[in-house]
Amino acid sequence: MHLDDSTLNELLDGRLEGEPARQARHHLRACRDCRDRRDQLQDLTASLAMLKETPLRRDLAQPVLARLGPKPAPVFLGWVTGFEAVGATALATYLWPRVAEAVTPVVNTLVPAAVTLWSSTVSSGLEEVGAQLALEIRSLAYASDLWLRPLTIRSGPTWPLVLALGTAAFLLGVLGNGVLLRSPLRRV
Amino acid sequence: MDSSPDRDLVERTRRGEVDAYGELVRRYQTSVFNVCYRMMGEHQEAEDLAQDAFLRGYRRLGTFDAQRPFGPWIRKVAANLCLNSLQKRVPGRLTLDEEHDDPIDVEQPDPALAHERADQSQRLRQALQELPPHYRAVIELRHYQDLSYEEMARTLRVSLSDVKSHLFRARRLLARRLGSR
Numbered sequence: 001m002h003l004d005d006s007t008l009n010e011l012l013d014g015r016l017e018g019e020p021a022r023q024a025r026h027h028l029r030a031c032r033d034c035r036d037r038r039d040q041l042q043d044l045t046a047s048l049a050m051l052k053e054t055p056l057r058r059d060l061a062q063p064v065l066a067r068l069g070p071k072p073a074p075v076f077l078g079w080v081t082g083f084e085a086v087g088a089t090a091l092a093t094y095l096w097p098r099v100a101e102a103v104t105p106v107v108n109t110l111v112p113a114a115v116t117l118w119s120s121t122v123s124s125g126l127e128e129v130g131a132q133l134a135l136e137i138r139s140l141a142y143a144s145d146l147w148l149r150p151l152t153i154r155s156g157p158t159w160p161l162v163l164a165l166g167t168a169a170f171l172l173g174v175l176g177n178g179v180l181l182r183s184p185l186r187r188v
Numbered sequence: 189m190d191s192s193p194d195r196d197l198v199e200r201t202r203r204g205e206v207d208a209y210g211e212l213v214r215r216y217q218t219s220v221f222n223v224c225y226r227m228m229g230e231h232q233e234a235e236d237l238a239q240d241a242f243l244r245g246y247r248r249l250g251t252f253d254a255q256r257p258f259g260p261w262i263r264k265v266a267a268n269l270c271l272n273s274l275q276k277r278v279p280g281r282l283t284l285d286e287e288h289d290d291p292i293d294v295e296q297p298d299p300a301l302a303h304e305r306a307d308q309s310q311r312l313r314q315a316l317q318e319l320p321p322h323y324r325a326v327i328e329l330r331h332y333q334d335l336s337y338e339e340m341a342r343t344l345r346v347s348l349s350d351v352k353s354h355l356f357r358a359r360r361l362l363a364r365r366l367g368s369r
Contacts, residue, residue, distance in 0.1 A: 005356045005360065006352060006356060009352070009355065009356045009359065010352075013330075013337075015337065040363050040367070041359060041363065043363075044359055044362055044363045044366065045331065047308065047312055047366065048312065048327070048331040048332075048362075049331070050305065050308070050309070050312075051226070051309050051312055051313070052309065053218060053219070053222045054221070054222055054225050054231075055218070056217055056218050056221050056235075057231070057235075058235075059214065059217070060213055060217040060221070060235065060238055060239055060242065061210040061211075061213040061214045061217065062210075063239055064209075064210070064213050064239050064242045064243060064246075065206055065207075065209070065210050065213075067239065067243055068206060068209070068243065068246055
């Protein structure tokens with residue numbers, strides 16, 4: 001009875017312990033065939049270990065870095081974008097009543113007139129759409145005014161606040177876009 | 189040359205310092221390339237796969253435990269990548285460089301012996317290339333990366349019994365092929 005491949009390999013890899021290892025070694029002392037098989041495996045291991053490292057012809061770092069995707073965005077960029085969005089929203093909300101105030105008379109005059117013109121040829125139902133649009137604009141202006149009323153400086157002129165919000169949004173925009181544009185240039 | 193430990197370079201890479209990863213590539217490029225060269229047998233293909241291994245390593249750096257050494261991890265990534273590539277190859281296609289770059293041992297005083305060893309290395313590479321992909325992978329992981337059977341099973345995502353049968357058969361085939369040359 002000879003040692004099977006599994007026992008011989010595991011003995012060689014140091015995985016056989018205790019009694020099974022002792023029995024295998026005992027068998028090897030007595031069995032020439034199994035000793036030959038073990039020697040063949042040991043020779044193979046020695047040959048594999050002899051294989052030297054092949055030198056690399058070129059540096060791989062540059063091509064690897066060139067193939068890397070964009071640099072992960074810095075954490076602060078998320079904050080900048082967030083502030084930018086908040087600034088732009090606040091500015092738009094603040095300005096909306098004033099814009100609506102200026103736009104509403106125009107809408108009230110032009111849209112029904114245009115609708116009347118159209119409805120004479122297309123459909124009278126469009127007239128209601130135009131009126132509804134004007135109503136929506138007015139109601140949005142009212143909601144915005146209600147939301148900002150506590151913040152409005154009643155005693156003084158409002159233009160400094162508008163100017164400050166506008167400048168902040170502009171600066172954040174420049175900063176945010178500057179960082180975003182710089183990022184690809186820094187790619188290796 | 190940056191002398192920071194691998195762990196620092198990994199952390200710096202995670203913070204977005206791409207150059208730190210470049211230093212890791214420089215440190216391990218030869219060993220990773222040799223993993224690929226032993227498994228693929230072609231210099232250019234091995235270089236390409238070594239690059240791919242570093243790219244995959246970069247993308248998976250988030251899952252790497254920085255307390256462990258980087259070298260063995262990236263070499264395992266490379267071995268897996270080569271195995272995938274070998275499995276996609278057209279069956280029966282044997283690729284091997286016409287001229288191997290096995291260096292002649294300049295420290296060997298006997299030139300004849302040095303040449304004999306270079307020939308032996310070439311025969312061994314040829315025999316490795318004739319093994320099926322999974323057999324090549326287990327030989328690489330066991331004999332060159334010194335992985336235990338359990339680590340090999342985890343790396344290759346196969347059962348322990350598959351690892352054993354592949355390894356034992358691969359050795360038998362290699363021994364037979366080397367013995368018959």
